[in-house]
Amino acid sequence: MKYNSSLRFIKVRYAFAGPFLFLFTLVLVYPIFDCFYLSFHYLNVLYPKNTRFVGLDNWFSLFSDANFLKSLKVGLGYAFYVTIISYVIGLLIAVALDVNYPGRGVFRSLLLLPWVVPGVVVGLIWRWLFHEEFGILKLASKATGLPIDIRMLSQTGTAFWAVIIASVWRNSPFLMLMLLAALQAIPQDVKEAARIDGATGFQTFWYVIFPYLRPVTIVSTILIFIWTFNNFDLIWTMTNGGPADATTTVPLYAYLRGFRGGYLSYAASISVSMFMLLLTFMVVYLRSYRSYY
Amino acid sequence: MLKRGLVVVVVVVMSCFMLSALAHAEVVLKFWDMVWGPEPYNDTARSIVEEFNRTHPDIKVEYEIIPWQGFYERFVTAVTAGEAPDISTGSTAMPVQMAAMGAALPIDDLLEELKKSGEYEDFIEGTWERYFYEGHYYGWPWQIDPRVIYYRSDMLEEVGTQPPTNWDELIQVGQKLAKPEEDVWGFAFSAIPGQYDPPQYFLSFLFQNGGSVLDENGNLVFNSKATRETLQFIYDLVYKYKIMSPKVTSLLGDDIAKLFARRKVGIFYTTDNSWTIMQREVPESLQFTKVGEIFTGPAGIRKTNGYINAVQLYNQTRHPEEAKLFLKWWMKPENQIILFRTGTCHFPPRKSMLNDPEFIKNFGFADIAQKALPYVAGMEWPYPSISLEMVRIEGELILSRCLGWVLTGEKTVEEAVMDATKEMERIFQEAGKM
Numbered sequence: 001m002k003y004n005s006s007l008r009f010i011k012v013r014y015a016f017a018g019p020f021l022f023l024f025t026l027v028l029v030y031p032i033f034d035c036f037y038l039s040f041h042y043l044n045v046l047y048p049k050n051t052r053f054v055g056l057d058n059w060f061s062l063f064s065d066a067n068f069l070k071s072l073k074v075g076l077g078y079a080f081y082v083t084i085i086s087y088v089i090g091l092l093i094a095v096a097l098d099v100n101y102p103g104r105g106v107f108r109s110l111l112l113l114p115w116v117v118p119g120v121v122v123g124l125i126w127r128w129l130f131h132e133e134f135g136i137l138k139l140a141s142k143a144t145g146l147p148i149d150i151r152m153l154s155q156t157g158t159a160f161w162a163v164i165i166a167s168v169w170r171n172s173p174f175l176m177l178m179l180l181a182a183l184q185a186i187p188q189d190v191k192e193a194a195r196i197d198g199a200t201g202f203q204t205f206w207y208v209i210f211p212y213l214r215p216v217t218i219v220s221t222i223l224i225f226i227w228t229f230n231n232f233d234l235i236w237t238m239t240n241g242g243p244a245d246a247t248t249t250v251p252l253y254a255y256l257r258g259f260r261g262g263y264l265s266y267a268a269s270i271s272v273s274m275f276m277l278l279l280t281f282m283v284v285y286l287r288s289y290r291s292y293y
Numbered sequence: 294m295l296k297r298g299l300v301v302v303v304v305v306v307m308s309c310f311m312l313s314a315l316a317h318a319e320v321v322l323k324f325w326d327m328v329w330g331p332e333p334y335n336d337t338a339r340s341i342v343e344e345f346n347r348t349h350p351d352i353k354v355e356y357e358i359i360p361w362q363g364f365y366e367r368f369v370t371a372v373t374a375g376e377a378p379d380i381s382t383g384s385t386a387m388p389v390q391m392a393a394m395g396a397a398l399p400i401d402d403l404l405e406e407l408k409k410s411g412e413y414e415d416f417i418e419g420t421w422e423r424y425f426y427e428g429h430y431y432g433w434p435w436q437i438d439p440r441v442i443y444y445r446s447d448m449l450e451e452v453g454t455q456p457p458t459n460w461d462e463l464i465q466v467g468q469k470l471a472k473p474e475e476d477v478w479g480f481a482f483s484a485i486p487g488q489y490d491p492p493q494y495f496l497s498f499l500f501q502n503g504g505s506v507l508d509e510n511g512n513l514v515f516n517s518k519a520t521r522e523t524l525q526f527i528y529d530l531v532y533k534y535k536i537m538s539p540k541v542t543s544l545l546g547d548d549i550a551k552l553f554a555r556r557k558v559g560i561f562y563t564t565d566n567s568w569t570i571m572q573r574e575v576p577e578s579l580q581f582t583k584v585g586e587i588f589t590g591p592a593g594i595r596k597t598n599g600y601i602n603a604v605q606l607y608n609q610t611r612h613p614e615e616a617k618l619f620l621k622w623w624m625k626p627e628n629q630i631i632l633f634r635t636g637t638c639h640f641p642p643r644k645s646m647l648n649d650p651e652f653i654k655n656f657g658f659a660d661i662a663q664k665a666l667p668y669v670a671g672m673e674w675p676y677p678s679i680s681l682e683m684v685r686i687e688g689e690l691i692l693s694r695c696l697g698w699v700l701t702g703e704k705t706v707e708e709a710v711m712d713a714t715k716e717m718e719r720i721f722q723e724a725g726k727m
Binding site: 045050151156239242245262 | 366373393395544557694701703724725
């Protein structure tokens with residue numbers, strides 16, 4: 001009787017989970033394996049008759065592909081700066097919101113707006129703000145006479161920072177939310193004890209509050225790093241990867257080779273390499289800070 | 294007994310419905326059409342389709358507008374998913390791209406009909422040959438989209454000069470017009486990365502200088518003195534002669550049209566329908582907007598890049614005969630001229646239609662037909678057909694990036710040409726043509 005009811009319980013469990021598992025396999029697992037499989041072949045949609053197994057050729061080409069290596073450098077730099085700057089800004093806002101004042105809830109909701117705006121829209125907004133003829137910097141320069149109409153999108157150095165600024169604007173609210181929740185979970189008596197012991201504000205924050213934030217810091221920074229590294233829509237809308245490849249990250253490069261050049265198998269190998277890189281980073285990062293969560 | 298009777302009634306009623314549905318069965322065709330210009334293009338096209346549906350009750354054509362953004366991915370995805378349309382317009386190379394993928398339906402029989410009827414002679418020379426691939430024709434040319442020169446007659450008059458006709462005159466006139474301290478520029482074209490614009494103007498100058506990407510046999514010849522000179526010339530327009538703004542690497546063609554309308558740019562290399570932007574922004578600017586001559590380059594060549602676009606059929610169609618019937622009807626001059634009279638979808642490839650008084654009265658069209666159309670060259674010029682390798686070069690933005698490297702100072706002209714050539718050679722090697 002006990003065995004039958006256990007078996008029945010297992011069947012019921014799988015019956016409920018079944019549809020999700022089916023969709024999960026179809027939408028996520030199968031494409032990933034298919035991508036792996038494709039990366040060991042030559043497939044260009046323009047030359048379908050040339051499709052063949054090529055083993056590790058795509059991988060060898062990847063590591064000698066100067067454009068891929070450049071996109072990797074751009075992508076890692078982009079993800080790194082966005083993560084760090086978003087975290088700092090998110091933390092500052094979270095600390096500022098961790099006090100009671102009238103309208104705090106409304107203010108908090110408004111601050112979340114950038115996070116809910118789709119990446120394409122964010123890209124368009126900031127493209128217009130930075131527009132070198134009709135954007136806000138140009139208008140402000142005309143109105144004030146100050147030379148602040150910096151060419152944000154037509155120079156390689158500034159275009160890189162333009163996409164970072166747009167991404168930070170978008171990501172900071174998420175970090176703010178995560179950190180604010182963690183701040184509000186810190187017991188008040190711990191902060192009181194520090195104050196009574198004569199700790200300064202900074203000392204209280206660094207030695208008492210920040211250790212409580214470590215677990216959420218680790219998780220949220222990994223997420224932001226991965227999401228930013230994988231970002232396509234915001235950058236493509238803002239700069240199309242230019243000028244002169246200055247904002248061409250790995251996803252954009254995979255898109256150019258795969259969809260614009262038709263070389264789907266090479267794009268698959270780029271995607272798989274991205275996946276493995278991020279997986280390695282995540283494992284190393286989490287293991288390094290294992291004691292904190 | 295009652296139950297049995299009820300079953301009989303239900304079966305009879307269902308059969309009647311099914312027979313009725315069969316009796317009214319119509320062939321449904323999907324027609325995907327691009328946004329070839331501002332409205333009323335798509336509205337006009339839809340109304341023409343509705344006229345076909347009205348006059349051909351057994352065939353229903355469903356008209357769908359496809360935006361340019363992400364269009365190629367959409368078509369490729371549809372084809373690979375088995376959901377290709379029956380007919381479509383698309384980018385210039387799409388009929389051959391689709392043929393290479395095994396997705397396009399040949400239309401040799403339709404071309405034969407045109408030849409027998411004598412209508413083939415009405416097409417501008419070379420337009421059909423672009424769509425010849427591995428022994429068959431895959432695209433019915435329907436439109437020519439040239440790159441043209443517009444200039445502000447008021448600005449040129451103020452500085453006492455005539456519009457330029459060659460590179461030296463461009464520099465001289467541009468320098469008279471340009472006032473960088475006031476953000477006024479003598480000349481401009483869009484060099485924004487990621488768009489299809491920059492290569493079109495780069496190629497135009499390259500052709501004028503006697504260079505090209507391919508030779509007449511389709512071999513790669515980009516790595517040449519002519520290419521280096523052309524890139525250096527464009528770089529000098531910005532940094533040496535200071536007649537073109539360095540911001541062109543961030544400006545769309547529409548942005549420059551707005552600047553042109555506001556007297557911030559004196560001469561503009563652009564698409565022919567940019568006048569619609571100028572009209573919208575500063576309507577009065579149109580009275581001072583004139584069509585200029587295509588430049589003659591140092592090699593004595595006068596060429597401008599342009600697209601010849603075609604309508605194509607797909608071999609996934611379940612109704613090839615009906616699809617061909619619709620294509621022939623759609624491409625009849627009396628139906629096509631309705632579209633071209635809107636002035637929003639460039640130029641027809643039929644000589645007789647170019648003289649239509651309603652069409653030619655559209656802004657600048659008479660001048661463009663005389664000053665630009667005869668000099669249009671596809672990106673593969675002098676190679677006569679669409680080249681898949683050139684399609685990849687354009688698709689992977691190699692020319693656009695090459696121009697961007699030089700204009701942003703990221704690479705010298707020599708480095709840019711060598712790196713772009715390396716990428717092009719990779720494409721040719723993959724195709725087994727090197």
